[in-house]
Amino acid sequence: xxxxxxxxxxxxxxxxxxxxxxxxxxxxxxxxxxxxxxxxxxxxxxxxxxxxxxxxxxxxxxxxxxxxxxxxxxxxxxxxxxxxxxxxxxxxxxxxxxxxxxxxxxxxxxxxxxxxxxxxxxxxxxxxxxxxxxxxxxxxxxxxxxxxxxxxxxxxxxxxxxxxxxxxxxxxxxxxxxxxxxxxxxxxxxxxxx
Numbered sequence: 001x002x003x004x005x006x007x008x009x010x011x012x013x014x015x016x017x018x019x020x021x022x023x024x025x026x027x028x029x030x031x032x033x034x035x036x037x038x039x040x041x042x043x044x045x046x047x048x049x050x051x052x053x054x055x056x057x058x059x060x061x062x063x064x065x066x067x068x069x070x071x072x073x074x075x076x077x078x079x080x081x082x083x084x085x086x087x088x089x090x091x092x093x094x095x096x097x098x099x100x101x102x103x104x105x106x107x108x109x110x111x112x113x114x115x116x117x118x119x120x121x122x123x124x125x126x127x128x129x130x131x132x133x134x135x136x137x138x139x140x141x142x143x144x145x146x147x148x149x150x151x152x153x154x155x156x157x158x159x160x161x162x163x164x165x166x167x168x169x170x171x172x173x174x175x176x177x178x179x180x181x182x183x184x185x186x187x188x189x190x191x192x193x194x
Contacts (some may be wrong), residue, residue, distance in 0.1 A: 010140070016153055024117075025115065025116070025117040025119075026112065026117050027116065027117035027118060027174075028115075028116040028117055038102045040161075041101075041165075043055070043123060044161060044162065044165055045161075048162075051097060052159065052165075053097050053098070054158065054165065055101060055157050055158065055161055055162050056098050056101060056154065056155065056157055056159075057098075057101070057102055057105065057155050057157050057158065057163060058101075058146065058149035058150065058155035058158060059096075059098040059145075059154075059158060060096070060098040060099045060100075060101055060102030060155065061102055062086075062095075062150065063093045063094060063096055063098065064094070064098050064099070064102070065088060066083055066086045066087045066093040067087065067092075067094050069083065069087075070083075070087040070093060072143025098158075106148075109187025123135065125192070125193075126191070126192050126193040128191055128192075129191070129192050133192070134192070137189070137192060146155070148178075154171075154174070156175070159171050159174050159175075160174055160178065161173040
Protein backbone atom coordinates (compact mmCIF):
# COMPACT_ATOMS: atom_id res chain seq x y z
CA UNK A 1 0.00 0.00 0.00
CA UNK A 2 1.46 3.38 -1.04
CA UNK A 3 1.26 6.39 1.21
CA UNK A 4 1.33 9.99 0.16
CA UNK A 5 4.23 12.09 1.42
CA UNK A 6 3.36 14.38 4.30
CA UNK A 7 2.79 17.97 3.22
CA UNK A 8 3.27 21.01 5.34
CA UNK A 9 0.00 22.55 6.32
CA UNK A 10 -0.21 26.14 7.29
CA UNK A 11 -1.48 26.50 10.78
CA UNK A 12 -4.08 29.22 11.14
CA UNK A 13 -2.36 30.10 14.43
CA UNK A 14 0.98 30.88 12.77
CA UNK A 15 -0.10 34.40 11.83
CA UNK A 16 3.20 35.97 12.94
CA UNK A 17 5.14 33.87 10.42
CA UNK A 18 2.60 34.63 7.70
CA UNK A 19 2.70 38.36 8.47
CA UNK A 20 6.50 38.35 8.41
CA UNK A 21 6.48 36.64 5.01
CA UNK A 22 4.02 39.21 3.63
CA UNK A 23 5.96 42.21 4.96
CA UNK A 24 9.41 40.95 3.92
CA UNK A 25 10.33 42.20 0.47
CA UNK A 26 13.63 42.70 -1.35
CA UNK A 27 15.20 46.10 -0.66
CA UNK A 28 15.00 48.49 -3.61
CA UNK A 29 17.40 51.38 -4.27
CA UNK A 30 16.37 54.87 -3.20
CA UNK A 31 14.84 57.19 -5.78
CA UNK A 32 17.19 59.79 -7.26
CA UNK A 33 16.95 63.00 -5.15
CA UNK A 34 16.22 65.24 -8.14
CA UNK A 35 13.42 62.95 -9.30
CA UNK A 36 12.08 62.85 -5.73
CA UNK A 37 12.16 66.65 -5.57
CA UNK A 38 10.36 66.90 -8.91
CA UNK A 39 7.67 64.46 -7.77
CA UNK A 40 7.25 66.35 -4.48
CA UNK A 41 6.84 69.58 -6.45
CA UNK A 42 4.15 67.95 -8.60
CA UNK A 43 2.33 66.69 -5.50
CA UNK A 44 2.50 70.17 -3.98
CA UNK A 45 1.18 71.72 -7.20
CA UNK A 46 -1.65 69.17 -7.32
CA UNK A 47 -2.51 69.92 -3.68
CA UNK A 48 -2.79 73.66 -4.43
CA UNK A 49 -4.66 73.04 -7.69
CA UNK A 50 -7.26 70.56 -6.40
CA UNK A 51 -7.77 71.68 -2.80
CA UNK A 52 -6.57 75.27 -2.63
CA UNK A 53 -4.26 74.25 0.22
CA UNK A 54 -0.62 73.24 0.29
CA UNK A 55 0.97 70.44 2.30
CA UNK A 56 1.53 70.39 6.04
CA UNK A 57 1.99 68.06 8.98
CA UNK A 58 2.25 69.85 12.33
CA UNK A 59 -1.28 71.26 12.12
CA UNK A 60 -2.72 67.81 11.45
CA UNK A 61 -0.75 66.19 14.25
CA UNK A 62 -1.88 69.00 16.53
CA UNK A 63 -5.50 68.30 15.63
CA UNK A 64 -5.09 64.60 16.47
CA UNK A 65 -3.75 65.60 19.90
CA UNK A 66 -6.57 68.08 20.44
CA UNK A 67 -9.07 65.33 19.51
CA UNK A 68 -7.66 63.10 22.27
CA UNK A 69 -7.53 66.03 24.69
CA UNK A 70 -11.18 66.85 23.93
CA UNK A 71 -12.12 63.27 24.77
CA UNK A 72 -10.22 63.32 28.07
CA UNK A 73 -10.71 66.91 29.25
CA UNK A 74 -13.43 68.69 27.24
CA UNK A 75 -13.77 71.39 29.91
CA UNK A 76 -10.13 72.37 29.51
CA UNK A 77 -10.50 72.56 25.72
CA UNK A 78 -13.59 74.79 26.08
CA UNK A 79 -11.67 77.20 28.35
CA UNK A 80 -8.45 77.52 26.33
CA UNK A 81 -8.71 80.03 23.45
CA UNK A 82 -6.08 78.27 21.32
CA UNK A 83 -7.87 74.90 21.61
CA UNK A 84 -11.34 76.43 21.43
CA UNK A 85 -10.80 77.39 17.78
CA UNK A 86 -10.24 73.73 16.88
CA UNK A 87 -12.49 71.76 19.21
CA UNK A 88 -14.63 74.05 21.30
CA UNK A 89 -18.31 73.22 21.72
CA UNK A 90 -19.59 71.03 18.88
CA UNK A 91 -16.48 71.43 16.70
CA UNK A 92 -14.68 68.27 15.65
CA UNK A 93 -10.90 68.86 15.51
CA UNK A 94 -10.58 66.13 12.87
CA UNK A 95 -12.81 68.09 10.47
CA UNK A 96 -9.97 69.76 8.57
CA UNK A 97 -8.09 69.07 5.34
CA UNK A 98 -4.67 68.80 7.05
CA UNK A 99 -5.83 65.78 9.10
CA UNK A 100 -6.26 63.80 5.88
CA UNK A 101 -2.86 64.99 4.62
CA UNK A 102 -1.17 63.56 7.73
CA UNK A 103 -3.12 60.29 7.47
CA UNK A 104 -2.14 60.04 3.79
CA UNK A 105 1.51 60.75 4.59
CA UNK A 106 1.56 57.99 7.21
CA UNK A 107 -0.20 55.50 4.94
CA UNK A 108 1.97 56.50 1.97
CA UNK A 109 5.18 56.20 4.00
CA UNK A 110 4.17 52.77 5.27
CA UNK A 111 3.25 51.60 1.77
CA UNK A 112 6.47 52.96 0.22
CA UNK A 113 8.52 51.32 2.99
CA UNK A 114 6.80 47.99 2.37
CA UNK A 115 7.03 48.13 -1.42
CA UNK A 116 10.75 49.00 -1.28
CA UNK A 117 11.70 46.46 1.39
CA UNK A 118 12.51 48.98 4.12
CA UNK A 119 9.72 48.20 6.55
CA UNK A 120 11.52 47.25 9.76
CA UNK A 121 11.94 48.31 13.34
CA UNK A 122 15.39 49.73 13.98
CA UNK A 123 17.19 52.59 15.68
CA UNK A 124 19.66 54.36 13.41
CA UNK A 125 22.48 55.83 15.48
CA UNK A 126 26.18 56.48 15.62
CA UNK A 127 28.51 53.89 17.17
CA UNK A 128 29.45 56.15 20.12
CA UNK A 129 25.99 56.47 21.68
CA UNK A 130 23.49 54.07 23.16
CA UNK A 131 20.04 53.36 21.78
CA UNK A 132 18.58 55.03 24.88
CA UNK A 133 20.55 58.26 24.26
CA UNK A 134 19.51 58.24 20.60
CA UNK A 135 15.84 57.97 21.57
CA UNK A 136 16.23 60.70 24.19
CA UNK A 137 17.84 63.05 21.68
CA UNK A 138 15.18 62.22 19.06
CA UNK A 139 12.42 62.99 21.55
CA UNK A 140 14.09 66.21 22.66
CA UNK A 141 14.68 67.35 19.07
CA UNK A 142 11.12 66.47 18.08
CA UNK A 143 9.70 68.39 21.04
CA UNK A 144 11.78 71.48 20.17
CA UNK A 145 10.78 71.27 16.50
CA UNK A 146 7.12 70.76 17.44
CA UNK A 147 7.17 73.78 19.74
CA UNK A 148 8.92 75.81 17.05
CA UNK A 149 6.35 74.75 14.45
CA UNK A 150 3.50 75.90 16.69
CA UNK A 151 5.34 79.14 17.50
CA UNK A 152 6.03 79.82 13.81
CA UNK A 153 2.50 78.70 12.83
CA UNK A 154 3.81 76.01 10.51
CA UNK A 155 6.35 73.26 10.04
CA UNK A 156 8.99 72.67 7.40
CA UNK A 157 6.41 71.16 5.05
CA UNK A 158 3.54 73.55 5.69
CA UNK A 159 5.35 76.82 6.20
CA UNK A 160 8.62 76.31 4.35
CA UNK A 161 7.52 74.09 1.45
CA UNK A 162 4.01 75.38 0.81
CA UNK A 163 4.76 78.96 1.87
CA UNK A 164 8.03 78.99 -0.05
CA UNK A 165 6.22 77.79 -3.18
CA UNK A 166 4.01 80.87 -3.11
CA UNK A 167 7.05 83.09 -2.35
CA UNK A 168 5.98 84.06 1.17
CA UNK A 169 8.69 86.16 2.81
CA UNK A 170 7.95 84.64 6.22
CA UNK A 171 8.36 81.14 4.79
CA UNK A 172 11.78 81.95 3.36
CA UNK A 173 12.94 83.56 6.61
CA UNK A 174 11.67 80.50 8.51
CA UNK A 175 13.44 78.13 6.11
CA UNK A 176 16.75 79.98 6.41
CA UNK A 177 16.42 80.06 10.21
CA UNK A 178 15.66 76.31 10.37
CA UNK A 179 18.56 75.27 8.15
CA UNK A 180 20.95 77.83 9.64
CA UNK A 181 20.06 76.78 13.18
CA UNK A 182 20.44 73.09 12.32
CA UNK A 183 23.82 73.74 10.72
CA UNK A 184 25.08 75.61 13.80
CA UNK A 185 23.74 72.98 16.20
CA UNK A 186 25.20 70.10 14.16
CA UNK A 187 28.70 70.91 15.45
CA UNK A 188 27.62 70.26 19.05
CA UNK A 189 25.76 67.00 18.38
CA UNK A 190 28.08 65.53 15.75
CA UNK A 191 29.37 62.91 18.19
CA UNK A 192 25.89 61.39 18.21
CA UNK A 193 26.44 60.30 14.60
CA UNK A 194 30.20 59.75 14.23
